[in-house]
Amino acid sequence: MKTLVFLEHHEGELLKPSLGVLSKAASLGGEVAGVMAGSDVEGLAAQAGAYGAGTVYVADDPRLDAPLPQPRVDVLAQVVQAGGFDNVFLAQSILGADIAAGLAARLDAGVNWQLTDVRADGDGITGTQPVLADTVVCEVGWTSTPRIALFRAGALDASETGGQATVEPVQPELQDFSLAAEMLEQAHEESSGPSIEDADIIVAGGRGLGGPEGFAPLEELAKALGGAVAATRAVVDAGWYPYSAQVGQTGKTVAPKLYIGCGISGAIQHKVGMQSSNVIVAINKDPNAPIFEFADLAVVGDVNEIVPKLTELVRARKGA
Amino acid sequence: MSVRPADFPPPFSAGEFVTEPSDPAHERIDVGVLIVGAGPAGLACAIRLGQLLEEAPGVAERLGDVPVAVLEKGKQPGSHLLSGAVVNPGALRTLFRGRLATADLPFLTRVHGEGVFYLTRRRALRIPAPPTMRNHGNFVLSVSELGRFLAGHAEEGGALILPETVGEQLLVSGGRVVGVRTGDKGRGRDGEPLGNFEPGSDIVARATVLAEGTQGHLTGVALDRFGLQGESPQVWALGVKEVWRVPKPLRRIIHTLGWPLRNGKRYREFGGSFVYPMGDDMVTLGMVVGMDYRDVELSVHDLLQELKTHRLIRNIIGGGERLAWGAKTIPEGGFLALPSRLHGPGVVFCGDGAGLVNVPALKGIHYAVESGRLAAEAVFATLQGGETAWRPGALERYDESLQSSFVWKELRAVRNMRPAFAKGFWRGGMKAGMQTATMGNVPRGNARLERDAEVPLIRSNRAARYPAPDGTLTFDKLSSVYASGNRTRDDQPNHIRIQREVPVDLAELWTRMCPAQVYEVGDPDGEGTVEVQVTPSNCVQCGAITARGGRLTPPEGGSGPEYTLT
Numbered sequence: 001m002k003t004l005v006f007l008e009h010h011e012g013e014l015l016k017p018s019l020g021v022l023s024k025a026a027s028l029g030g031e032v033a034g035v036m037a038g039s040d041v042e043g044l045a046a047q048a049g050a051y052g053a054g055t056v057y058v059a060d061d062p063r064l065d066a067p068l069p070q071p072r073v074d075v076l077a078q079v080v081q082a083g084g085f086d087n088v089f090l091a092q093s094i095l096g097a098d099i100a101a102g103l104a105a106r107l108d109a110g111v112n113w114q115l116t117d118v119r120a121d122g123d124g125i126t127g128t129q130p131v132l133a134d135t136v137v138c139e140v141g142w143t144s145t146p147r148i149a150l151f152r153a154g155a156l157d158a159s160e161t162g163g164q165a166t167v168e169p170v171q172p173e174l175q176d177f178s179l180a181a182e183m184l185e186q187a188h189e190e191s192s193g194p195s196i197e198d199a200d201i202i203v204a205g206g207r208g209l210g211g212p213e214g215f216a217p218l219e220e221l222a223k224a225l226g227g228a229v230a231a232t233r234a235v236v237d238a239g240w241y242p243y244s245a246q247v248g249q250t251g252k253t254v255a256p257k258l259y260i261g262c263g264i265s266g267a268i269q270h271k272v273g274m275q276s277s278n279v280i281v282a283i284n285k286d287p288n289a290p291i292f293e294f295a296d297l298a299v300v301g302d303v304n305e306i307v308p309k310l311t312e313l314v315r316a317r318k319g320a
Numbered sequence: 321m322s323v324r325p326a327d328f329p330p331p332f333s334a335g336e337f338v339t340e341p342s343d344p345a346h347e348r349i350d351v352g353v354l355i356v357g358a359g360p361a362g363l364a365c366a367i368r369l370g371q372l373l374e375e376a377p378g379v380a381e382r383l384g385d386v387p388v389a390v391l392e393k394g395k396q397p398g399s400h401l402l403s404g405a406v407v408n409p410g411a412l413r414t415l416f417r418g419r420l421a422t423a424d425l426p427f428l429t430r431v432h433g434e435g436v437f438y439l440t441r442r443r444a445l446r447i448p449a450p451p452t453m454r455n456h457g458n459f460v461l462s463v464s465e466l467g468r469f470l471a472g473h474a475e476e477g478g479a480l481i482l483p484e485t486v487g488e489q490l491l492v493s494g495g496r497v498v499g500v501r502t503g504d505k506g507r508g509r510d511g512e513p514l515g516n517f518e519p520g521s522d523i524v525a526r527a528t529v530l531a532e533g534t535q536g537h538l539t540g541v542a543l544d545r546f547g548l549q550g551e552s553p554q555v556w557a558l559g560v561k562e563v564w565r566v567p568k569p570l571r572r573i574i575h576t577l578g579w580p581l582r583n584g585k586r587y588r589e590f591g592g593s594f595v596y597p598m599g600d601d602m603v604t605l606g607m608v609v610g611m612d613y614r615d616v617e618l619s620v621h622d623l624l625q626e627l628k629t630h631r632l633i634r635n636i637i638g639g640g641e642r643l644a645w646g647a648k649t650i651p652e653g654g655f656l657a658l659p660s661r662l663h664g665p666g667v668v669f670c671g672d673g674a675g676l677v678n679v680p681a682l683k684g685i686h687y688a689v690e691s692g693r694l695a696a697e698a699v700f701a702t703l704q705g706g707e708t709a710w711r712p713g714a715l716e717r718y719d720e721s722l723q724s725s726f727v728w729k730e731l732r733a734v735r736n737m738r739p740a741f742a743k744g745f746w747r748g749g750m751k752a753g754m755q756t757a758t759m760g761n762v763p764r765g766n767a768r769l770e771r772d773a774e775v776p777l778i779r780s781n782r783a784a785r786y787p788a789p790d791g792t793l794t795f796d797k798l799s800s801v802y803a804s805g806n807r808t809r810d811d812q813p814n815h816i817r818i819q820r821e822v823p824v825d826l827a828e829l830w831t832r833m834c835p836a837q838v839y840e841v842g843d844p845d846g847e848g849t850v851e852v853q854v855t856p857s858n859c860v861q862c863g864a865i866t867a868r869g870g871r872l873t874p875p876e877g878g879s880g881p882e883y884t885l886t
Contacts, residue, residue, distance in 0.1 A: 238853075249802070
């Protein structure tokens, strides 16, 4: 079985969800390769060896500089066909999902998306897909090859194997129609730390903060821990924090190593967005808050007092 | 001086939702008959039209590429359907006569036994079933499942069903309804187009059938536009229900009266509960309360939670698991509140949207199916004769056939029952008994209904007695909204029209009333009023707010609950 993993990069770094998918692919056995497309990215390609890629195909071309999907569909289609890959794995992102859709159309292949896991199953593979707002878990398969799979960001952990990858340059043959789109502008949302999908540590705030000013101490704590700040729907609705930080049923799904919920009651709409966090700490002054039923550590108290003290302690420890 | 919701009317005018077709001719969608709402009425209409057009290919050809189209605002047909429901199978048998047997219909349980109980907090007193509530030979079903079933048959018959599509504006040209404009998709909170913005389209039709169910948006707009309001204003009840997996089968249907409602005349609490078996391992139970209640602390959702703590109910569902939850209003005005005509130029009204519900019998699905079928026949007869449905009176034959059907006869006989209960439970019960005994002939005249929004509010300490949710037997509102499958996009425009600065009693009424926790009492503004906080994406589109001083408009298509078992 041959598996190809699309390695997404941003600002000179391979993205963690892609490396998680790569580690998973390596654990399935068989031949595993990565593929990258961009401009001046050869240096990055070698890093993928440490996460289990035997070969990394690199299409290095100034026309691939902008993160547009269509030229990448050309590259992946070329590599899949030349290499005879059975599986194509991608981490779910705006770019990854666009590429998967385009590639499926190009190769007349099937896509399963929102996967949280995959396992080898005889000659093929079987994916795990939570559906109906994560209340039911389905096993999904493919009826033809190549099998295209999109994995939820954060669902798979990257683990280093210490291997080496052979870097194989690819001369991209880009279609005219693939170059029709042009990147006009690339904007960054101002944020000081990692995005909530990538962060290992999330400090989240809810209505219990009392107002938008309640987020300042959370940002301090997140900064001290090297984490990101997230918010519940209620506070985003109230305009206290931007929608991009919303975690929950109608926001983002996150699975950090540590999740600290501050002034969050823990309604199920929020819970489904963070319940797979490794360790959940909840700070709330209401001892009956539902979040305490699924928190690993329950702190009953005033967030406005506890959070600044916690920040101080973290800084002291880190400084020492 | 107590507050009345009607004194704080919503910022809404029907005129906003009436427009001329505006898309260039080549972008319009032309259909033969446009049906709004994929519920029992709309789908029965689509199925009957399919049957008639199959026998008359010439007519079908004249109607163009899409002879019959059905708009559905939910994710799929059935997503927004919720009812008890014990159904009288007659109208469905008629619809499928010669095509399907009763055994082919998606009925779950045939009613063999039934019990009506008068509850007090600790006791359940069995009382004789009022004649209107006898259900022998009827069937329990999930109306959501019925919707999916009927949609399959409608599509087989050639209808085009468009899910996630809202009928937002009525297309009116030259005083005639010529179709519907669908709602925009992909607008942000302030109405600004987002990256995935898709404007609505004009769907132009030879005849438009409004079968939108309770609180139909375009139905309300059309009744206003053409001045078709009935003798009495429409009134509503709110029903909240749950579906449970249970350890042992329930062998009969149960209705209860009394507790947790209060009998006192000053409270005006009219309603009751139902518990129906759905096969051997599920039951559905719900609480229904008339929306003319007065206490701002009354919450039908919390009354249902309280009801489940009663021994009678706990014995049925204890050890089980809640599978689904949902809420919906029921038009209760009956005969007195029917529109003055059930058609206008180019348009007919069917089912719950028209108010075809028999409250004493707790039934409306068979009326919906029958009215949809009769609407199909009337529209077909008009179009077959080469007549235009737009001519005033062209669809009169729909009113005539409905008036000579069992629907009209039954509704007329029970017309004065609901108003009788405005005077409290016992007096209402006596009056209702007299009307039953005389087949509706005593009293002779018509009673008068009062708009739900005009009832003056009072406040008691009712909420203190609601049980605290334990997550096993009793549940809070937010986890219930989750169980409804609601995953509405948060960053869309608010579809709920209310005044935002109101007296605290009115804010409290909305907050408690809403089963989906859409409203919250905000900060006082120092002038005796408070700000109402609104979370529109929780909304399950039950329609209670429209009954009590607000106006629901349709959110983006595909929003709201995704019911499957209700």
